[in-house]
Amino acid sequence: MHATTTAEDTLRAASAMRRRRVVAVVLGVVLLAALALASLLVGSGRLSTAEAWRLLFTDDGGPDGLIVREYRVPRTLLAIAVGIALGLSGAIIQAITRNPLADPGILGVNAGAYTAVVFAAAWLGSSLTGAHIAFSLAGALVAALVVYGIGTTGPAGGTPTKLVLTGTAFGAVLTGISFAVTLTQPEVFDRVRFWAAGSLQNRQFDTLWAVLPFIVVGAAIALVLPRALNALALGDDVAVALGSRPAVTKLAGVTAVTLLCGAATAAAGPIAFVGLMVPHALRSIVGPDQRWILPLCLIAAPVLMLAADILGRVAVSSELPAGVVTAFLGAPVLIALTRRRGARGL
Amino acid sequence: MKGQLHWPTAIRPVRLGGFSGRLEVRAAWWTAAAALAALALGLFSVTIGSSGLGFGDLLAALSGRADDVTARILLEWRLPRIVFALLGGAALAVAGAVFQSITRNPLGSPDIIGFSTGAYTGALLVSLAAAGSALGTALGALAGGLLTGAAVYLLAYRRGVSGMRIIVVGIGVSLFLGAFNTWLLTVLRVEQAISAASWGAGSLADISWAHTVPVVVSTLVGIPLVLLLAADMRMLEMGDDAGRGLGVGAEAVRLRMLIIAIAMLAIVTAAAGPIAFVALAAPQLAMRVTGTPGVRVLPAAAFGALLLTASDLVARTIIAPEQLPVGVVTLSVGGAYLVWLLASFGRKAR
Numbered sequence A: 001m002h003a004t005t006t007a008e009d010t011l012r013a014a015s016a017m018r019r020r021r022v023v024a025v026v027l028g029v030v031l032l033a034a035l036a037l038a039s040l041l042v043g044s045g046r047l048s049t050a051e052a053w054r055l056l057f058t059d060d061g062g063p064d065g066l067i068v069r070e071y072r073v074p075r076t077l078l079a080i081a082v083g084i085a086l087g088l089s090g091a092i093i094q095a096i097t098r099n100p101l102a103d104p105g106i107l108g109v110n111a112g113a114y115t116a117v118v119f120a121a122a123w124l125g126s127s128l129t130g131a132h133i134a135f136s137l138a139g140a141l142v143a144a145l146v147v148y149g150i151g152t153t154g155p156a157g158g159t160p161t162k163l164v165l166t167g168t169a170f171g172a173v174l175t176g177i178s179f180a181v182t183l184t185q186p187e188v189f190d191r192v193r194f195w196a197a198g199s200l201q202n203r204q205f206d207t208l209w210a211v212l213p214f215i216v217v218g219a220a221i222a223l224v225l226p227r228a229l230n231a232l233a234l235g236d237d238v239a240v241a242l243g244s245r246p247a248v249t250k251l252a253g254v255t256a257v258t259l260l261c262g263a264a265t266a267a268a269g270p271i272a273f274v275g276l277m278v279p280h281a282l283r284s285i286v287g288p289d290q291r292w293i294l295p296l297c298l299i300a301a302p303v304l305m306l307a308a309d310i311l312g313r314v315a316v317s318s319e320l321p322a323g324v325v326t327a328f329l330g331a332p333v334l335i336a337l338t339r340r341r342g343a344r345g346l
Numbered sequence B: 001m002k003g004q005l006h007w008p009t010a011i012r013p014v015r016l017g018g019f020s021g022r023l024e025v026r027a028a029w030w031t032a033a034a035a036l037a038a039l040a041l042g043l044f045s046v047t048i049g050s051s052g053l054g055f056g057d058l059l060a061a062l063s064g065r066a067d068d069v070t071a072r073i074l075l076e077w078r079l080p081r082i083v084f085a086l087l088g089g090a091a092l093a094v095a096g097a098v099f100q101s102i103t104r105n106p107l108g109s110p111d112i113i114g115f116s117t118g119a120y121t122g123a124l125l126v127s128l129a130a131a132g133s134a135l136g137t138a139l140g141a142l143a144g145g146l147l148t149g150a151a152v153y154l155l156a157y158r159r160g161v162s163g164m165r166i167i168v169v170g171i172g173v174s175l176f177l178g179a180f181n182t183w184l185l186t187v188l189r190v191e192q193a194i195s196a197a198s199w200g201a202g203s204l205a206d207i208s209w210a211h212t213v214p215v216v217v218s219t220l221v222g223i224p225l226v227l228l229l230a231a232d233m234r235m236l237e238m239g240d241d242a243g244r245g246l247g248v249g250a251e252a253v254r255l256r257m258l259i260i261a262i263a264m265l266a267i268v269t270a271a272a273g274p275i276a277f278v279a280l281a282a283p284q285l286a287m288r289v290t291g292t293p294g295v296r297v298l299p300a301a302a303f304g305a306l307l308l309t310a311s312d313l314v315a316r317t318i319i320a321p322e323q324l325p326v327g328v329v330t331l332s333v334g335g336a337y338l339v340w341l342l343a344s345f346g347r348k349a350r
Helices: A002-041 A049-057 A063-097 A109-124 A132-152 A160-183 A186-196 A205-223 A226-232 A236-241 A246-268 A274-286 A290-315 A322-344 B018-046 B055-062 B068-103 B115-129 B134-156 B163-187 B190-200 B209-238 B240-245 B250-272 B278-290 B297-317 B326-348
Strands: none
Touching (some): A002 A049, A002 A274, A049 A063, A063 A132, A063 A205, A063 A226, A063 A246, A109 A132, A109 A246, A132 A205, A132 A246, A132 B326, A160 A186, A160 B190, A160 B326, A186 B163, A205 A246, A205 A290, A226 A290, A236 A246, A322 B163, B018 B055, B018 B297, B068 B209, B068 B250, B068 B278, B115 B134, B115 B163, B134 B163, B163 B190, B209 B250, B278 B326, B297 B326
């Protein structure tokens, strides 16, 4: 009798989980479509929604049409691409470090990319859309390796808090150094300060095309990883026993994170918390299985990014950068997570 | 406390005689040496600059025998800056020592847990609202630092405040405010933004007596108060309950120490901007050099004074005639120290 009940419970739980996953996918797609549309139609300017809708398809040669087609369309696509990049890299970092507080922004990866771009802008005079992607990628890679190396050394492999501390500290140092570099050059400072807040404003198709290949390759690597990441979640030894190779998984993971974060930061500046929030939200809805979490990042992370971008446009008269909005939304999430984990010795 | 960073940071009772007694004597000598070195470096620093004035000119100016220009350069421009570096460094270090004692963590510094960011936010908001007088900026930074401190404390409070929780909550709050600050910088006009940003990098370039006097007062009042409260903290070593039996409430003592530390920190920050990592590095540096088992207030103060005076000298001379913000120097020194500190956790762990 008892055994049957347990089996029934398991079956019921499984079917409930299946239902929730289906609902999550459907709801996610609907939300994504709605927000993408809103992103095209809603702006900080005086352009009406109906007018924007008309101008989306008809070119009347006026400046308003240019705003919709040459700015809002790439901006929307870029929000989706950047969201995907940040969400996926957050999920991967959390899986590899087995650290629920991990996020490319908190761990200093974005700061690495940012600093490298500032150096490029200050010393090579590169524009903020072209040649600096290589710098951004290199900066992301170096920061990821340094923070991961320092944050996880030790017999116990390091604690979540130690990794967060390393990331924050290293990020603070990098940001400070780049600050010093820009302070001596007012025109670089002026250019970089808007980008530093993490904004999608005034991005055109050239930015999108420049970063898209890296995001596509990074996402492709990320999407073959779920099985290996699931194995890794059981610990390196068990992963080996299951026929997975933890070292290869981690290498692939770091490669994906570098490509994704480097490209996202090059396009939109350093944006924190998207990579923290999205995997957490997904875990609480669809469970810890990476075969669901990673693909769902493709839907959920752009939803968050678009929402932040749109919110920033309508919230105040002079646009609030998306990176500021995500920080406003994400910091309370981090604090809530910390308080909840408080019971378990954090 | 398992799984945390293992580092001896608690304030321990001062034992007389035996091994730990010798440790404290060694600490006293090192503290005096550091304080003297800071003072000597400060005096040397007064004579450094483009106008070729020497130590004799300083003596002449102090006794009123120098000409007006020399007296003004030395007494109105350079001297306040040096006094500020000496006492401001001490104040930052003492504030850091308090934070590290309370969080029982060498990384529990105001930089890491967001107080400096909060002070910056306050100052930025004031400079955005008003034209930004020195007093207004100071009050804004003070309010910002205190509000942020209160917010972090309350958010981390859950049947007491654990060290790690206050740090991670502080990081969350500081990322929040950091994003806000970055946005405020985009709202300002570019000249305004640059001056706010260079204040934000921590600079002693425009320090006058008006900035220095509050620091002198807060340091002279704050350090004795912290020493007094540290004695109460030692009674709590036997545990919060035993302390309560002796009439000392653990949370009350911690709260008072925090408020004093934040006030000292905010007064320095208001004038010079957030100077990175002195609060983090000086108490730890003092602890290692003096060989005390935990952070101590007076050694921390001496090493803080030395650290900031030396950093300011470097900031003034390294790319002369241009000046770097001193915060950039402390950031580089402190950053290198921090990376070493974090890397050595791995080796030190049991």
